[in-house]
Amino acid sequence: MADLYHESKTVRDEHLEEKGVSHAEQADIHHNLEAKIRNPLQGIPREQLMQDVELFAQKNGLQEHSAMLRKGALVAQDPTDIHNIDGPEKLSSRELEVLTEEVTHKWRMPMRLFLTIFTCSIGAAVQGWDQTGSNGANIFFPTYYGIGGTSTNDKLIVGLINAGPYIGSALLGCWLSDPLNNYFGRRGTIFFSAHFCIWPVIGSALCHTWQQQLACRILMGIGMGAKASTVPIYAAENAPASIRGALVMSWQMWTAFGIMLGTAVNLAVFKLAGPLNWRLMLGAPFIPAVPLMFLIYLCPESPRWYMKKGRYQEAWKSLMVLRRDPIQVARDLYYISAQLEIEQSLIGHTNYVSRFTQLFTIPRVRRANLAAFVVMIAQQMCGINIIAFYSTTIFEQAFKNDPNKQFKAMIGSFGFGLVNWLFAFPAFFTIDSFGRRSLLLFTFPQMFWTLLAAGLCTLIDEEGPMKEARTGLVCLFVFLFGAFYSPGEGPVPFTYSAEVYPLSHRETGMGFAVATCLFWAAVLGITFPFLLERLDTLGAFSLYAGFNVVAFVMIFFWVPETMQRTLEELDWVFGVPTRKFAKYQLTVALPWWFKRYVFFRRNATKEPLYHFEKVAMSARKDSVANQHMVHSD
Numbered sequence: 001m002a003d004l005y006h007e008s009k010t011v012r013d014e015h016l017e018e019k020g021v022s023h024a025e026q027a028d029i030h031h032n033l034e035a036k037i038r039n040p041l042q043g044i045p046r047e048q049l050m051q052d053v054e055l056f057a058q059k060n061g062l063q064e065h066s067a068m069l070r071k072g073a074l075v076a077q078d079p080t081d082i083h084n085i086d087g088p089e090k091l092s093s094r095e096l097e098v099l100t101e102e103v104t105h106k107w108r109m110p111m112r113l114f115l116t117i118f119t120c121s122i123g124a125a126v127q128g129w130d131q132t133g134s135n136g137a138n139i140f141f142p143t144y145y146g147i148g149g150t151s152t153n154d155k156l157i158v159g160l161i162n163a164g165p166y167i168g169s170a171l172l173g174c175w176l177s178d179p180l181n182n183y184f185g186r187r188g189t190i191f192f193s194a195h196f197c198i199w200p201v202i203g204s205a206l207c208h209t210w211q212q213q214l215a216c217r218i219l220m221g222i223g224m225g226a227k228a229s230t231v232p233i234y235a236a237e238n239a240p241a242s243i244r245g246a247l248v249m250s251w252q253m254w255t256a257f258g259i260m261l262g263t264a265v266n267l268a269v270f271k272l273a274g275p276l277n278w279r280l281m282l283g284a285p286f287i288p289a290v291p292l293m294f295l296i297y298l299c300p301e302s303p304r305w306y307m308k309k310g311r312y313q314e315a316w317k318s319l320m321v322l323r324r325d326p327i328q329v330a331r332d333l334y335y336i337s338a339q340l341e342i343e344q345s346l347i348g349h350t351n352y353v354s355r356f357t358q359l360f361t362i363p364r365v366r367r368a369n370l371a372a373f374v375v376m377i378a379q380q381m382c383g384i385n386i387i388a389f390y391s392t393t394i395f396e397q398a399f400k401n402d403p404n405k406q407f408k409a410m411i412g413s414f415g416f417g418l419v420n421w422l423f424a425f426p427a428f429f430t431i432d433s434f435g436r437r438s439l440l441l442f443t444f445p446q447m448f449w450t451l452l453a454a455g456l457c458t459l460i461d462e463e464g465p466m467k468e469a470r471t472g473l474v475c476l477f478v479f480l481f482g483a484f485y486s487p488g489e490g491p492v493p494f495t496y497s498a499e500v501y502p503l504s505h506r507e508t509g510m511g512f513a514v515a516t517c518l519f520w521a522a523v524l525g526i527t528f529p530f531l532l533e534r535l536d537t538l539g540a541f542s543l544y545a546g547f548n549v550v551a552f553v554m555i556f557f558w559v560p561e562t563m564q565r566t567l568e569e570l571d572w573v574f575g576v577p578t579r580k581f582a583k584y585q586l587t588v589a590l591p592w593w594f595k596r597y598v599f600f601r602r603n604a605t606k607e608p609l610y611h612f613e614k615v616a617m618s619a620r621k622d623s624v625a626n627q628h629m630v631h632s633d
Helices: 002-018 023-027 046-059 063-077 079-084 093-104 111-137 152-196 199-204 210-238 241-248 250-269 276-286 289-298 303-308 312-322 326-347 352-358 363-381 384-398 405-422 436-457 467-485 492-500 503-558 578-598
Strands: 036-038 611-618 623-630
Touching (some): 046 063, 046 326, 063 079, 063 326, 079 093, 093 326, 111 199, 111 250, 111 276, 111 289, 111 312, 111 384, 111 405, 152 199, 152 210, 152 303, 152 503, 210 250, 210 303, 210 492, 210 503, 241 492, 250 276, 250 384, 250 492, 303 326, 303 503, 312 326, 326 503, 352 503, 363 384, 363 492, 363 503, 384 467, 436 467, 436 492, 492 503, 503 578
Antiparallel strands (some): 611 623
């Protein structure tokens, strides 16, 4: 059967070459010089496509679904022409209605898909709450552990304890993601990580020395790294393209919810007698990890993971609970398999070491890796985690002459957490409308000036007539900073990184991207106490305001848009050379922006970078004609 299948592939490829669409032209996703987005099924004559589908069904034990797979293949071949499919494969009125509603009512999804996203959201809430436990405890535990002095050694130890989870993530947790996913799947990896978000967290509430605390927090980081590398991938692979951004960005929204919940709990236990208060702050984040551990096996495994393992029957069952109708299942299953075939022919057999090496050597993968690296490191450069880790400390220093400075600092931290969560909601509607890249390019300049303004407000005299205004203005600009961060650089990095890598390198790439993010979070956690002491609040905020400008430039030149592309179409987006993409932004996109928004020339036009290549096909005439359907960048 395998020989017959490959013989059919050869016949199909020869046919395409006769018609001027070479196999090399279709498959070269590494050097996409013409910036075309290609569908691997278009250009195949109907008779040949139907034969391919039959052989595919037999090869993968899907014979009972052959009729539906034939319909699905025709829909995947040309989604714009579904009403004209005729013959035995003609779509029913129900099937046409379902496919139409993907565009007109894109939030009509099965409950099991929403359960999957809800479970992923719990995993994100764990991540956020874990970050903020130490935020409130920072003003208590150093004294208990005897490291509350102003010496360099004490500052270093406090920074290490705060950075412990990120050290564990960057050095161990993220890199375990690939082998864990390979052997146990997405669900198994999330189940594994949940354990490390329960037991070490409980242990951290019981520690009597800073060495024990550091060890517990590093162990916690193993779970955080594996979870952060897997949950966004799991959500991205299960979600349809039309709402993938909104569903995957729930990672950030519920991370923000976890941060807010953590600050609320910190405030609630603040007045308890020490050390009970800070022990509860550090230990409480284990609570949401318990339902995560049990709910994950009520969710279906990723169908793309099943297909990667050659388990197509299980992939079909998984898609059946993630989509509304079998026509969607058949379409997605066959389309994904066609793109997987191209990836495997280009990349071949790999192991963990070769996959990691190929992140920097295979052009298509390298470009995706660069873009993921940029959005991840930008999350640390923007300065958000100096607030997430140390907001209580920052507010305490900003209000240093206020007798109630600690309580006010806790209230300020809670306010920031609340703003961070509430302003994540708009991303549900903007991330798949305005796009990932556009959100980043809009929000980074806003984060620059709000962070700088917050620092400048600390220059107001605390003893003068403006002392009350000083407190309010510092909080206002920090809250505005969070409000701009939450719908932009907040949801984009994990959403973006989860979707840009090809399936063959998705776990390894996501592990690298998250390790990048969390490694620099660890660096930030260790260094910020020194920065705050040496530069004061103004100097520290000004430094990170400058980093926002640098991050903006990196994003402008190196981060392509991925909005509403299927995960398979992104192969062609990242086939465009980096130099070509950067030149386009500088010579076409930037001048157009100035004409449109600075000089108010409403009729300014912009030549698109990407073109969808559409191959119209007539089954009766058995011919292939090429035409282009242009989409904007």
